[in-house]
Amino acid sequence: MDITEGTLLDGRLRYMQPREGFRSGIEPVFLAAAIPVRADQRILEAGSGSGATLLCLAARVPGIAATGVEIDPVLVSLAAENAVANGLNGLRFVVGDITGTLEIGLFDHACANPPYHAPGGTPSPLASRARAKIAPAGLFVAWIAALARYLRPNGTLSLILPAPALPACLEALSAARCGSVMLLPLWPRAGQRAKLVLLRAVRDGR
Known part of the structure; x- marks a missing residue:
């Protein structure tokens, strides 16, 4: 696989990712900034x-213990290399399906930038890009239910997603007993509708 190296956070972090396929945009930066994690939390x-x-x-918060679950083993290897390259020893990346059975324990916070395009149209010939972008039927329900399962009581679940996906996401959160929802629309500029929404819910929240 052809790998390209760049930076995140204005050069603070070295970051390797595939040259082709799904590539990180601004969404992970916004998502990371929205999670209310402390140094002693998972x-x-x-x-x-x-x-x-x-x-x-x-x-942003040195000392956290974080686990990333990713179905693509190539990306898992890259993520582990990125953590080592930046001296971030508290990060662990594992190959797995979040909707399956994983022996990873419970967490104080969970997050995702889930696939969001409905099936249809012309899919990307690159499997990794298709997985990252295409949302099969029931994906929000399955991912949110799975993430909620790994949360401690009153743990938070943070998501970033396109605004049109919000109704399906809210329904899935309710089914997973996640409430006390906070929304932050990300307006591209004054007078324009938000294309992306940051969302945070609380396990067993109202």
Whole structure:
């Protein structure tokens, strides 16, 4: 696989990712900034890719213990290399399906930048990009239910997603007994509708 190296957070972090396929944008940076984690807490990410979200989070809050679950073993290896390259020893990346059975314990916080495009149209010929972008039927329900399962009582679940996906996400959160929802629309500029929304819910919240 052809790898490209760049930086995150204005050069604070070295970051390797595949040259082709799904590439990290601004979403992981926003997501990491929104998670209310402390240095003594554990955090779980579903679909962690090359590790951008957890790298940014560990740079902001040194001392966290974070686990990224990713189905693509190539991306898991890259994420682990990124953690080592930046001296972030509290990050662990594992190959797995977040909706399956994983022996990873419980967490204070969970997060995801889930696939969001409905099936249809012309799929990407690159499997990794298709997995990262295409949302099969029931994905929000399955991912949110799985993440909620790994949360301690009153743990938080943070997501970043396109605004049109919000109704399905809110329904899935309710089914997973996650409430006390806070929303932050990300407006591109004044007078324009938000394309992305940051969302945080609380396990067993109202």
